[in-house]
Amino acid sequence: MRIQMGYRSIQLAPDNKGTSIPPEACMITQCLGIKNKKISTRFTGFYSKGLYSRTPVDIKLRVEIADKDGNIVGRLSTDKPLKTDQSYCVELSKVLDLLGLKGDFYGQVVMSLEPVGLRSSDLEQYVSTYSLSSTDVCIEYYSDRFYTSVQHSGINPANHLSRRKHHGITMYSPKVFITEKVETYLALIHPTTDPDYDFPAVADIKVLTPEGKSIERRTSPIPARGVYFVNVDHVFEGDARELLRPFGGLGTLKAKTDGQVLMPLVFNHNTVSGAWMIDHTRPAFLEIFEGYKGERHLQMANSLRYQIAHNLIASLPLALRERFKKMPLRPLRNLLGA
Amino acid sequence: MSPADLINKFPPILHWIKENSSFHTRLHVHNYFSFLFPDSDMNARIVVSIYDENGGRLRDYSTILGTDQSKFIEFSSLLEEVSVTSFQGSVTVQIVPDKEVDIFSKYEFMGSEFYMSYYSKNGGFSIVHNARSVRYLPSRPLRSVMRILIDSNYDTSIVFQNVFYGSFLRSLQTLKPEIIILNRDGASKKLRGPSIPPRGCREVRLLDLDATLGDFLEGQPGAAYLSGKNMYFKPLTLITHLPSNTFGVHHT
Numbered sequence: 001m002r003i004q005m006g007y008r009s010i011q012l013a014p015d016n017k018g019t020s021i022p023p024e025a026c027m028i029t030q031c032l033g034i035k036n037k038k039i040s041t042r043f044t045g046f047y048s049k050g051l052y053s054r055t056p057v058d059i060k061l062r063v064e065i066a067d068k069d070g071n072i073v074g075r076l077s078t079d080k081p082l083k084t085d086q087s088y089c090v091e092l093s094k095v096l097d098l099l100g101l102k103g104d105f106y107g108q109v110v111m112s113l114e115p116v117g118l119r120s121s122d123l124e125q126y127v128s129t130y131s132l133s134s135t136d137v138c139i140e141y142y143s144d145r146f147y148t149s150v151q152h153s154g155i156n157p158a159n160h161l162s163r164r165k166h167h168g169i170t171m172y173s174p175k176v177f178i179t180e181k182v183e184t185y186l187a188l189i190h191p192t193t194d195p196d197y198d199f200p201a202v203a204d205i206k207v208l209t210p211e212g213k214s215i216e217r218r219t220s221p222i223p224a225r226g227v228y229f230v231n232v233d234h235v236f237e238g239d240a241r242e243l244l245r246p247f248g249g250l251g252t253l254k255a256k257t258d259g260q261v262l263m264p265l266v267f268n269h270n271t272v273s274g275a276w277m278i279d280h281t282r283p284a285f286l287e288i289f290e291g292y293k294g295e296r297h298l299q300m301a302n303s304l305r306y307q308i309a310h311n312l313i314a315s316l317p318l319a320l321r322e323r324f325k326k327m328p329l330r331p332l333r334n335l336l337g338a
Numbered sequence: 339m340s341p342a343d344l345i346n347k348f349p350p351i352l353h354w355i356k357e358n359s360s361f362h363t364r365l366h367v368h369n370y371f372s373f374l375f376p377d378s379d380m381n382a383r384i385v386v387s388i389y390d391e392n393g394g395r396l397r398d399y400s401t402i403l404g405t406d407q408s409k410f411i412e413f414s415s416l417l418e419e420v421s422v423t424s425f426q427g428s429v430t431v432q433i434v435p436d437k438e439v440d441i442f443s444k445y446e447f448m449g450s451e452f453y454m455s456y457y458s459k460n461g462g463f464s465i466v467h468n469a470r471s472v473r474y475l476p477s478r479p480l481r482s483v484m485r486i487l488i489d490s491n492y493d494t495s496i497v498f499q500n501v502f503y504g505s506f507l508r509s510l511q512t513l514k515p516e517i518i519i520l521n522r523d524g525a526s527k528k529l530r531g532p533s534i535p536p537r538g539c540r541e542v543r544l545l546d547l548d549a550t551l552g553d554f555l556e557g558q559p560g561a562a563y564l565s566g567k568n569m570y571f572k573p574l575t576l577i578t579h580l581p582s583n584t585f586g587v588h589h590t
């Protein structure tokens with residue numbers, strides 16, 4: 001049974017004249033699209049007047065589909081520019097129908113909101129001026145058994161020949177869950193918006209127990225614009241389940257690349273209920289808080305507020321000062337949050 | 339800086355937890371310093387503090403993770419120890435290394451990376467990464483936009499958290515959220531969320547604020563613009579798929 005969504009999908013038409021996405025375009029979402037008997041995918045976005053009120057140009061939605069091996073299988077776009085405050089919904093199954101693609105599918109979907117009539121060389125300034133850095137797209141995976149969504153906007157520019165070579169990335173995900181009833185899948189998306197970039201990537205995948213014991217494998221080459229999508233336990237030929245068994249099936253997955261960037265998603269599949277949980281992972285990184293007002297600032301503020309109160313009272317005319325001294329201190333303390 | 343003082347460089351990072359007989363929350367944490375500094379043999383101290391929905395401190399918990407180690411902490415167990423079974427509240431997490439490396443002295447404050455998963459008996463399962471740190475002083479309020487789904491298949495709640503954990507002007511730090519709902523045609527509705535005290539949180543079902551929202555959105559995805567006094571945090575949404583009773587918890 002398919003869910004009756006009731007959403008009015010946006011009208012897309014095959015874009016035969018379309019070329020690849022401008023290399024410097026920044027309003028890009030790169031993600032995994034799946035259509036089979038267990039999982040359907042749709043993309044909902046919102047071209048928001050509130051967010052983009054200073055936008056001086058029309059915005060067009062474009063969708064580019066690549067198969068798991070990175071071959072572009074079709075491009076579509078909206079005939080008319082989006083209206084401000086217009087939400088849109090793109091159903092992957094309808095896109096594949098429009099492109100004449102039958103059967104199960106998984107591959108990379110690239111969505112972009114592109115200003116009409118701007119040269120790509122203008123885009124960088126345009127983006128920095130108007131903060132048009134994301135399409136704000138939700139990637140929703142669903143069936144009649146589950147609903148889950150991921151909100152991310154891809155990595156751009158990533159794997160770009162004109163940019164300095166990336167040193168690689170270490171992704172980790174302490175949410176592997178492998179039991180008789182639950183499977184974990186790993187998707188590694190190899191994104192690029194550079195039409196000339198065509199280098200495969202490999203990743204070293206490691207499954208770690210809570211105690212730190214681990215097993216490791218290397219992936220097969222993942223083509224540019226392609227997707228590596230595997231059952232983690234199959235990669236390790238059953239060893240991952242055995243390794244995590246003493247820990248209730250829970251563990252950590254690590255994936256490391258050298259010189260290229262991959263976007264990871266982790267899927268947990270409950271084989272009994274049919275539900276899937278999908279979320280993006282994050283790289284191992286040291287998040288820096290610039291300008292954070294921490295405990296030290298709090299201590300300074302606490303000492304300052306008494307100084308301010310003291311100075312305030314001292315600056316009052318004598319009569320008022322005497323009157324103030326007779327006031328109970330509680331209201332002042334309440335005001336100052338003491 | 340001595341290892342004991344390092345905790346001041348890693349401020350508490352906030353998340354939301356909910357526990358009852360059918361809905362559970364689990365913290366997924368890994369000593370990721372092993373990946374960042376593989377040659378340093380660095381342990382990580384995990385410091386967890388739980389607050390109730392009105393901001394009252396309920397309990398603390400601490401553990402040490404060695405190199406490459408991880409921990410999956412069930413909040414049902416932590417709450418059972420203080421005789422609480424049905425609960426909604428906030429949790430702060432700090433992941434603090436036990437050794438100083440050069441880069442720590444370069445920056446004043448750094449984050450802690452972890453995941454929180456939510457699961458139900460019906461097979462519902464959702465996981466989100468850590469969000470933002472708590473705040474000790476007022477700062478510029480944030481605005482955020484979130485996707486909402488309300489129709490015969492979907493129900494949306496927004497989780498508001500007051501991230502103010504300081505004492506400065508505490509009496510003035512109540513969170514008063516304002517919500518503007520936009521439908522696909524650009525029409526809007528303004529709603530007011532509940533007042534939330536410092537350190538407090540509330541899960542607010544949008545249909546409880548306005549029962550006509552389903553008709554207003556006409557079965558299409560809508561957007562919620564969130565703003566308001568003392569809104570220093572981008573809330574989570576909890577979207578429930580009613581036919582399967584599964585759900586997704588989302589951050590912006």
